[in-house]
Amino acid sequence: MMRSVYGLPVRSILKKPLRSAALMIIAAFLAFSAFGGSLMVMSLSNGLESLSARLGADIVVVPYSAASKVSYDSVIIQGKPGQFYMDAKYYEEIKNEIEGIDKITAQFYLASAKASCCSARLQIIGFDPETDFSVQPWIAKSYSTELSEYDAVVGSDVTPNADMTIEIYGKTLHVRAVLEKTGTELDSAMYVNTATMKELILAHNAKNPNQERAIDPEKVVSSVLIKVMDGYDIDSVVGNINLYVRQVKAIRTQNMIFDVADSLSGVSGMISVLMAAVWVLSVIIMAIAFTMMMNERRREFAVLRVLGVSRARIAGFVLTENALVTLVGGVCGIIITVLLTLLFNGLIEQSIGLPFLLPQPSVMLLTALITLLVTMAAGALTSAVSAYKISKIDAGLVLRGENE
Amino acid sequence: MNLTASNISKKYNRSKGGANWFYAVKSIDLCIEAGKLTAVYGRSGSGKTTLLNLLGGLLQPSEGKVLCGETDIYAMPDKELSAFRNQHIGIVPQGAAALGNLTVLENVLLPSLIGGRSSDEQEKRAEALLQSFGIASLRDVMPRELSGGEQRRMAIARALMNRPEILLCDEPTGDLDDENTRVVLRLLRDEAAKGTAVLLFTHEADARNYADIVMKMDGGSLEKI
Numbered sequence: 001m002m003r004s005v006y007g008l009p010v011r012s013i014l015k016k017p018l019r020s021a022a023l024m025i026i027a028a029f030l031a032f033s034a035f036g037g038s039l040m041v042m043s044l045s046n047g048l049e050s051l052s053a054r055l056g057a058d059i060v061v062v063p064y065s066a067a068s069k070v071s072y073d074s075v076i077i078q079g080k081p082g083q084f085y086m087d088a089k090y091y092e093e094i095k096n097e098i099e100g101i102d103k104i105t106a107q108f109y110l111a112s113a114k115a116s117c118c119s120a121r122l123q124i125i126g127f128d129p130e131t132d133f134s135v136q137p138w139i140a141k142s143y144s145t146e147l148s149e150y151d152a153v154v155g156s157d158v159t160p161n162a163d164m165t166i167e168i169y170g171k172t173l174h175v176r177a178v179l180e181k182t183g184t185e186l187d188s189a190m191y192v193n194t195a196t197m198k199e200l201i202l203a204h205n206a207k208n209p210n211q212e213r214a215i216d217p218e219k220v221v222s223s224v225l226i227k228v229m230d231g232y233d234i235d236s237v238v239g240n241i242n243l244y245v246r247q248v249k250a251i252r253t254q255n256m257i258f259d260v261a262d263s264l265s266g267v268s269g270m271i272s273v274l275m276a277a278v279w280v281l282s283v284i285i286m287a288i289a290f291t292m293m294m295n296e297r298r299r300e301f302a303v304l305r306v307l308g309v310s311r312a313r314i315a316g317f318v319l320t321e322n323a324l325v326t327l328v329g330g331v332c333g334i335i336i337t338v339l340l341t342l343l344f345n346g347l348i349e350q351s352i353g354l355p356f357l358l359p360q361p362s363v364m365l366l367t368a369l370i371t372l373l374v375t376m377a378a379g380a381l382t383s384a385v386s387a388y389k390i391s392k393i394d395a396g397l398v399l400r401g402e403n404e
Numbered sequence: 405m406n407l408t409a410s411n412i413s414k415k416y417n418r419s420k421g422g423a424n425w426f427y428a429v430k431s432i433d434l435c436i437e438a439g440k441l442t443a444v445y446g447r448s449g450s451g452k453t454t455l456l457n458l459l460g461g462l463l464q465p466s467e468g469k470v471l472c473g474e475t476d477i478y479a480m481p482d483k484e485l486s487a488f489r490n491q492h493i494g495i496v497p498q499g500a501a502a503l504g505n506l507t508v509l510e511n512v513l514l515p516s517l518i519g520g521r522s523s524d525e526q527e528k529r530a531e532a533l534l535q536s537f538g539i540a541s542l543r544d545v546m547p548r549e550l551s552g553g554e555q556r557r558m559a560i561a562r563a564l565m566n567r568p569e570i571l572l573c574d575e576p577t578g579d580l581d582d583e584n585t586r587v588v589l590r591l592l593r594d595e596a597a598k599g600t601a602v603l604l605f606t607h608e609a610d611a612r613n614y615a616d617i618v619m620k621m622d623g624g625s626l627e628k629i
């Protein structure tokens with residue numbers, strides 16, 4: 001039993017389920033594309049930010065040979081499995097002879113063969129606890145005690161044995177902590193201190209007697225990370241290293257990130273264009289569908305006028321009906337987006353090959369609310385024209401015709 | 405309350421751009437008196453519906469005034485006029501006029517909901533109306549399941565819901581059989597007997613037996629017979 005005249009829009013939605021569902025699907029599609037698109041773009045730039053923030057260094061120095069051969073930037077920034085080495089003397093050279101260095105530390109990379117823990121290759125990253133300023137601040141969030149020999153901290157995708165150990169080259173490592181998800185291949189990396197790293201390299205050499213040149217862990221490093229002193233220009237420090245130290249290449253971290261960012265802004269741009277196209281199309285379809293539906297109901301609104309409903313209130317009914325439809329449709333679209341994102345999060349990351357970090361739940365909620373508002377605003381816009389037209393009908397003229 | 409039309413006309417321009425004025429209603433003076441059933445005969449196209457719309461506040465006249473009691477209804481803005489129509493003027497439109505999404509009872513109750521009144525008392529009134537119109541058993545049925553005669557009775561019951569002083573009916577017996585026609589005419593006469601000013605547009609010859617005043621409409625003009 002209807003108790004108020006405000007039940008009319010609800011009633012016409014419920015009594016014409018197919019018609020309402022069609023409009024709701026369009027609204028859901030609007031919300032889905034807007035919310036999904038925003039989440040994608042946000043997650044991508046989130047992932048990128050986490051990368052640069054985490055590295056903490058202004059300059060990265062890699063062996064010159066690596067600069068041309070390996071995609072060293074993805075090894076360093078995204079933790080892709082890979083390894084390269086240079087003579088440790090260059091580390092000393094840079095440290096002693098280049099001016100303007102605040103902090104300097106060396107890292108070791110070793111891309112292990114298949115290990116017990118992982119589906120893919122495990123990237124092992126060795127850092128020097130004495131000088132490190134890049135890895136430790138980050139792992140301190142999960143594990144604040146200093147790592148001892150044969151201790152390891154692993155990325156979120158690495159699954160240790162039940163007793164929190166991992167076997168590698170016949171050595172047993174103790175997993176002390178599992179890190180937060182980063183959205184990059186760092187999630188399948190393992191961090192150890194230099195001492196452990198040296199043992200692992202020796203064990204690796206022993207398992208691979210045929211390799212061209214055995215790696216001498218005492219004599220090499222993989223990369224050198226530098227934090228520049230305040231008051232010094234990062235670019236001139238980079239220039240000095242490249243000028244005075246042979247066999248190495250210094251790169252400004254920012255430029256490496258830019259390379260990643262470049263492909264990212266390409267993806268974001270594509271998403272935005274797609275989103276805009278979907279919106280324009282859906283809004284047009286919705287406007288046409290709604291106008292047609294309302295036109296069919298001119299008689300119904302004429303009867304309401306006869307019974308004493310004002311023109312303004314007729315417009316209100318049309319707008320309310322559309323608002324309810326887009327509200328329900330929009331909420332459905334948002335729920336579907338959340339489900340799909342949670343479900344295919346990993347797949348998206350893999351297929352675009354870029355870090356993908358969903359925003360905080362609070363940010364997601366806010367984005368969802370904004371999406372809903374925008375969707376409803378679009379709905380209101382599409383119905384505004386029909387609301388105006390319907391409110392202007394001459395009830396007498398509409399009802400003058402014979403029975404329908 | 406009487407409904408008085410003084411010298412009202414409605415003209416339409418029948419040629420685009422030019423000025424080919426056509427009078428659908430032409431200089432009509434009319435008073436529909438409280439407590440009387442006024443019947444107006446007229447062929448199709450004689451201007452009956454146009455006149456009803458003018459009288460009911462649904463169509464702005466080109467010239468002239470419509471007074472409900474002392475109120476000049478077209479002097480009011482739409483919101484007030486709509487509320488006034490809801491309170492004081494019951495209209496039975498030509499043809500099917502049921503709201504298909506509402507049950508028969510809800511259709512009849514609707515004018516009171518539009519007026520912002522919702523109570524058990526209103527619901528009782530709606531049910532009583534259905535009862536006296538002989539369609540009480542159909543209260544929870546959707547209108548599309550009703551016969552033509554039942555739909556028409558529902559429309560009249562709905563027009564009477566807010567106890568209007570004026571009732572305007574546009575060919576309410578148009579597509580009904582003799583039996584149903586008599587039922588409807590009797591209902592209208594009873595309503596007039598209660599003090600309502602009833603105007604009936606029809607081409608039902610039988611209607612003159614029920615009416616207090618009979619008039620004839622032709623080419624937009626009205627004459628007494």
Ligand SMILES: Nc1ncnc2c1ncn2[C@@H]1O[C@H](COP(=O)(O)OP(=O)(O)O)[C@@H](O)[C@H]1O
Pocket residue numbers: 397400416417427428446447448449450451452453454455
């Ligand atoms: N909006 C309009 N534009 C032009 N002519 C109209 C319009 N409305 C009504 N008419 C004309 O006015 C005349 C009277 O119409 P109507 O009042 O519907 O007659 P009835 O109800 O007696 O059949 C008709 O000739 C009709 O064509």
Ligand SMILES: [Mg+2]
Pocket residue numbers: 400452453454498574
């Ligand atoms: Mg007519």
